[in-house]
Amino acid sequence: MTDPSTPIKAVPLRRPGRWISAAVLVTLLFLFAWGAATNDAYDWPTYGKYLFDQRISAAALVTLELTVIAMVIAVVLGVLLAVMRLSDNPVLRGLSWLYLWFFRGTPVYVQLVFWGLITSIYQQVRIGIPWGPSFVTFDVREVGSAFMFAFIGLGLNEAAYMAEIVRAGIRSVDEGQTEAASALGMTWLQTMRRIVLPQAMRVIIPPTGNEVISMLKTTSLVVAIPLTTELYSRARAIATPIFRVIPLLLVAATWYLVMTSVLMVAQYYLERHFSRGSSRTMSSRQLAALAKAQEQPPGGGS
Amino acid sequence: MTEPEQSRPTPMVSAQGVHKSFGALEVLKGITLDVAPGEVMCLVGPSGSGKSTFLRCINHLETVNAGRLYVDGVLVGYHERRGKLHEMHPRDAARQRRTIGMVFQRFNLFPHMTALENIAEAPVVVQGRRKAEAATQARDLLARVGLADKAQAYPAQLSGGQQQRVAIARALAMQPRLMLFDEPTSALDPELVGEVLDVMRQLADEGMTMIVVTHEMGFAREVGDQLVFMDAGVVVEAGPPRAVLADPQHERTRAFLSKVL
Ligand SMILES: Nc1ncnc2c1ncn2[C@@H]1O[C@H](COP(=O)(O)OP(=O)(O)O)[C@@H](O)[C@H]1O
Ligand SMILES: [Mg+2]
Numbered sequence: 001m002t003d004p005s006t007p008i009k010a011v012p013l014r015r016p017g018r019w020i021s022a023a024v025l026v027t028l029l030f031l032f033a034w035g036a037a038t039n040d041a042y043d044w045p046t047y048g049k050y051l052f053d054q055r056i057s058a059a060a061l062v063t064l065e066l067t068v069i070a071m072v073i074a075v076v077l078g079v080l081l082a083v084m085r086l087s088d089n090p091v092l093r094g095l096s097w098l099y100l101w102f103f104r105g106t107p108v109y110v111q112l113v114f115w116g117l118i119t120s121i122y123q124q125v126r127i128g129i130p131w132g133p134s135f136v137t138f139d140v141r142e143v144g145s146a147f148m149f150a151f152i153g154l155g156l157n158e159a160a161y162m163a164e165i166v167r168a169g170i171r172s173v174d175e176g177q178t179e180a181a182s183a184l185g186m187t188w189l190q191t192m193r194r195i196v197l198p199q200a201m202r203v204i205i206p207p208t209g210n211e212v213i214s215m216l217k218t219t220s221l222v223v224a225i226p227l228t229t230e231l232y233s234r235a236r237a238i239a240t241p242i243f244r245v246i247p248l249l250l251v252a253a254t255w256y257l258v259m260t261s262v263l264m265v266a267q268y269y270l271e272r273h274f275s276r277g278s279s280r281t282m283s284s285r286q287l288a289a290l291a292k293a294q295e296q297p298p299g300g301g302s
Numbered sequence: 303m304t305e306p307e308q309s310r311p312t313p314m315v316s317a318q319g320v321h322k323s324f325g326a327l328e329v330l331k332g333i334t335l336d337v338a339p340g341e342v343m344c345l346v347g348p349s350g351s352g353k354s355t356f357l358r359c360i361n362h363l364e365t366v367n368a369g370r371l372y373v374d375g376v377l378v379g380y381h382e383r384r385g386k387l388h389e390m391h392p393r394d395a396a397r398q399r400r401t402i403g404m405v406f407q408r409f410n411l412f413p414h415m416t417a418l419e420n421i422a423e424a425p426v427v428v429q430g431r432r433k434a435e436a437a438t439q440a441r442d443l444l445a446r447v448g449l450a451d452k453a454q455a456y457p458a459q460l461s462g463g464q465q466q467r468v469a470i471a472r473a474l475a476m477q478p479r480l481m482l483f484d485e486p487t488s489a490l491d492p493e494l495v496g497e498v499l500d501v502m503r504q505l506a507d508e509g510m511t512m513i514v515v516t517h518e519m520g521f522a523r524e525v526g527d528q529l530v531f532m533d534a535g536v537v538v539e540a541g542p543p544r545a546v547l548a549d550p551q552h553e554r555t556r557a558f559l560s561k562v563l
Contacts (some may be wrong), residue, residue: 095313174410177410177412180404180410180411182396182399183363183399183402183403184424184473184476185397185399185428185476186396186399186424187396199413199414201350202381212314250502274414276456277414277456277458278413278458279458280458280459282459286454286459
């Protein structure tokens with residue numbers, strides 16, 4: 001008879017099916033990579049030459065800037081629209097609905113073309129009393145740039161989608177939370193900021209991560225404005241005169257992949273931060289503290 | 303009843319013909335009762351009789367439709383000016399609630415905060431007290447409810463009884479003058495009920511004014527100063543707990559007590 005308190009050392013379960021399927025898939029992947037490496041159409045020397053071209057990396061930076069600025073606009077405006085949609089003021093609810101109806105109901109490409117034409121529709125913006133004197137007047141053509149219209153166009157469109165994501169997040173928070181916060185004397189704004197939105201984050205972040213990644217790729221549509229300094233347009237512009245479209249598309253694709261990968265890592269850490277308290281599982285630090293409190297070494301076994 | 307009215311202290315809670323409806327459904331049909339400072343009132347009655355609604359009216363989570371409700375002599379939910387009632391701004395309602403603590407059946411702790419953060423949150427955000435000071439107070443309160451070692455635990459890592467004790471500590475952190483308990487032990491496993499009732503008993507001994515909705519008749523008998531039996535939105539019977547429990551005067555009270563005792 002062995003001592004029942006000895007830690008168990010069991011023989012691991014064999015899983016042949018897993019090994020066979022893995023071997024088949026790895027072989028297929030290898031064959032594809034081999035084919036790609038030896039196929040002249042991909043023109044790897046050109047790919048290597050332009051991968052770290054300074055024009056390409058500058059264009060990638062423009063793409064990243066567009067993505068970040070547009071997403072910041074979308075998140076701020078999206079939270080505002082979501083809160084308006086959930087308020088009990090019918091005018092605010094209606095306005096929010098109207099916004100979503102318009103911006104989700106028309107293609108983003110069409111909206112971007114429209115933003116490109118905005119200077120021929122509105123020449124001047126006047127801040128003052130309607131039909132009365134104006135305090136400030138500025139020229140849209142002077143203030144606005146293609147870059148600015150690009151992030152405004154992308155941001156306003158995205159805000160409609162973010163609003164729906166935020167709304168679903170807010171509604172996922174138990175009513176008892178608002179009630180407990182109110183009972184403690186918190187105002188509506190304090191309740192939203194401190195109690196509801198932090199909990200809604202767990203529901204909001206995963207789809208928002210998808211939206212950021214999708215935004216990064218949607219920036220290639222700003223050629224509609226036209227803005228041609230971002231990654232895709234720049235790669236096309238380099239490729240066309242030298243008749244090397246495929247390797248430069250691969251260069252652009254590589255940069256997009258690297259950027260989305262970085263964003264995915266950021267998303268992982270954000271999700272981890274906002275999942276605080278969501279499970280019974282304790283961190284190793286908490287477990288160590290508990291074990292110390294019980295005054296016996298964790299693990300045990302002699 | 304020979305005593306003149308003004309010689310009695312202002313009641314902590316005074317309900318005078320309180321009515322509350324949700325659309326066509328009339329839930330409270332004229333509740334009249336007084337709770338003196340330092341008194342523990344136990345509110346019992348069948349499910350759906352309006353007990354929770356009454357508690358929620360007291361801290362203005364619901365607005366009264368008719369009648370008057372005073373907390374510490376101040377009208378709840380309305381300003382009275384020259385005989386007219388004016389709706390209260392939500393900001394003022396929030397201010398009124400600060401001095402009333404509430405404990406819920408399902409605890410409603412903030413899951414994204416540790417026990418300590420749950421307790422220190424409102425003093426910092428609502429009262430504008432310093433973080434360090436609020437944390438010190440939170441530690442004292444945790445010790446008081448017997449959870450000094452759980453400061454860093456998240457609600458999901460605590461048992462139901464422990465969560466409810468943190469919830470009580472959270473309400474106490476606002477230094478309330480009145481505590482409302484809505485079936486604080488109904489969601490707990492039987493062996494955890496005692497630890498929560500002990501904390502409540504201790505609070506009553508310290509002189510806190512409390513209104514407790516409960517099915518724990520033992521607690522009502524030992525700790526309560528007043529037992530109110532409510533049914534279908536009206537107060538059917540009220541009096542000293544021992545008297546009401548031993549010799550209920552109304553058929554409805556008898557029927558209810560025979561089920562819960
Ligand atoms: N917000 C609400 N809207 C509509 N009906 C409600 C609402 N809150 C409570 N009620 C109704 O009021 C009645 C009394 O509820 P409640 O006060 O929770 O009773 P109790 O706490 O005594 O069980 C029930 O019929 C319930 O359905
Ligand atoms: Mg109830």
